[in-house]
Amino acid sequence: MSFPFRLSRFVRFSSPLRPGMALIAITTLALGACGGGGGDSDPPDDGGGKEPPSASINVLEGDWVQKGCVKAGAQSFKKILRARITAPNTLDYYEGVLTFGGNECAGPSQVAGPTKLGVVTFARSEANQALAAHWGELRTVTGTRFGAIWTLRPTNLLCLLGDGIPTSQPSLSSVAPSLATIPADNCFTR
Numbered sequence: 001m002s003f004p005f006r007l008s009r010f011v012r013f014s015s016p017l018r019p020g021m022a023l024i025a026i027t028t029l030a031l032g033a034c035g036g037g038g039g040d041s042d043p044p045d046d047g048g049g050k051e052p053p054s055a056s057i058n059v060l061e062g063d064w065v066q067k068g069c070v071k072a073g074a075q076s077f078k079k080i081l082r083a084r085i086t087a088p089n090t091l092d093y094y095e096g097v098l099t100f101g102g103n104e105c106a107g108p109s110q111v112a113g114p115t116k117l118g119v120v121t122f123a124r125s126e127a128n129q130a131l132a133a134h135w136g137e138l139r140t141v142t143g144t145r146f147g148a149i150w151t152l153r154p155t156n157l158l159c160l161l162g163d164g165i166p167t168s169q170p171s172l173s174s175v176a177p178s179l180a181t182i183p184a185d186n187c188f189t190r
Helices: 022-031 172-180
Strands: 061-065 071-072 074-086 090-100 110-127 134-141 143-152 158-163
Touching: 074 110, 110 143, 143 172, 158 172
Parallel strands: none
Antiparallel strands: 061 074, 071 074, 074 090, 090 110, 110 134, 134 143, 143 158
16 A cells, blocks of 8 residues: 655554554544544644635645644554545545654654545535635445534644534634634644
8 A cells, every 4th residue: 555755754664553553543533533632732823824725625635644642651643634535525534543653753653544434525615814614524434424624724734623414613703713622733734
């Protein structure tokens, strides 16, 4: 299995995961999804004059790496996210985990996944100078449906928000306060 260049700078392909690593990887994913795992609790910044985010879902495509580091004893982890556009308003959504031997998310790492979690179909997108939001529905590989808002800051920080169906956060002004409650370390960068 090959990975795009951007992800390959974080990954050293060597031996397969040791027994028990899959369980740790799944736990790490669950912690990140719930906002746990420690790390920076500051909200994402507004970009400080950088190019505004785009309302096109094309900017979401590619590989993303969790900004923060999840520490577990003598090891550490970062989630990886892969988005592949499959139609004008649809992308396949994958997640995996980078495992590092030390507890600082540095040095050689091993990758587990990414594994396809589902398909996201976006109904609409909106952007201003500080934030782009893409409202949609995640249909998991098991057929469960969830509302989802994928947000992007000018600093190229991708944060995922849960939502209702229909949306309970129908505008950028209603998304911004929810986004401010998510630690930046739980979001993804390039």
